[in-house]
């Protein structure tokens with residue numbers, strides 16, 4: 001059996017760690033929040049009281065923490081994985097962070113004798129729960145093959161997209177598409193409601209045509225039920241639109257729809273909805289239309 005340390009057991013990390021434990025790996029979880037490891041422990045895994053304890057015996061160190069500074073905090077410094085872990089271990093960073101930070105951390109990890117992959121995911125909480133995530137991987141082909149058994153326990157579409165950093169660049173593109181899609185769906189549903197159309201019928205027929213999408217399948221029902229429990233928090237999508245905008249600027253690109261949707265996400269966050277699911281872009285459209293934003 002391979003020992004896996006899993007760092008960050010929130011909405012995504014908790015179910016992913018459970019899939020790895022049930023799939024035959026010996027998983028030790030560590031999270032800043034006590035109790036976050038409860039699901040893993042109930043599935044037969046172990047909870048570590050410190051990062052040092054979690055990574056001491058680990059062959060694979062998986063991360064699923066919110067943002068670039070969190071990944072830097074876990075990996076670097078005297079109390080980080082690169083100082084505490086076993087050189088030769090394979091680090092798999094499932095978090096969504098800045099591509100430039102990923103590339104800098106990969107260089108540091110290689111220098112310290114570690115192998116590392118960026119492996120951000122898409123598919124949301126349902127994808128994590130059902131082990132059907134899309135995983136966009138940056139790194140070497142050898143490390144990708146070494147991680148394949150892990151990826152296959154949490155994902156369904158698993159693709160090596162290039163060297164370190166490429167996974168994060170593809171994920172940034174993913175977040176641009178998803179945000180624009182959610183905003184369009186929210187506007188379409190408000191439009192349909194204004195005309196008194198049967199929303200169940202409308203969503204069914206839209207789903208069968210070119211407007212059909214994973215966003216429509218996962219988010220239309222949440223919007224019509226005014227259920228904005230996360231899921232994927234607006235705060236995290238705000239972070240991701242910042243990544244898209246900074247990377248686009250660095251490449252000298254104009255992405256006008258991305259810039260507009262980034263502002264709409266920022267507005268929803270500024271109105272106090274940062275902890276809600278990103279389907280709460282619907283509430284932003286309600287406000288723009290002079291409608292009272294609603295929740296269930």
Ligand code: NAD
Nearest residue numbers: 008009010011012031032033065066095096124125231232
């Ligand atoms: P979350 O906030 O639910 O979970 C993150 C966990 O990491 C928390 O439990 C937190 O306590 C822990 N953590 C933070 N810093 C830590 C540290 N230094 N050491 C140990 N634990 C630490 O977030 P989430 O929704 O699970 O998202 C995690 C990552 O996955 C983010 O980068 C997000 O953008 C990405 N993501 C989320 C979704 C989704 O639908 N929620 C989908 C795809 C990708």
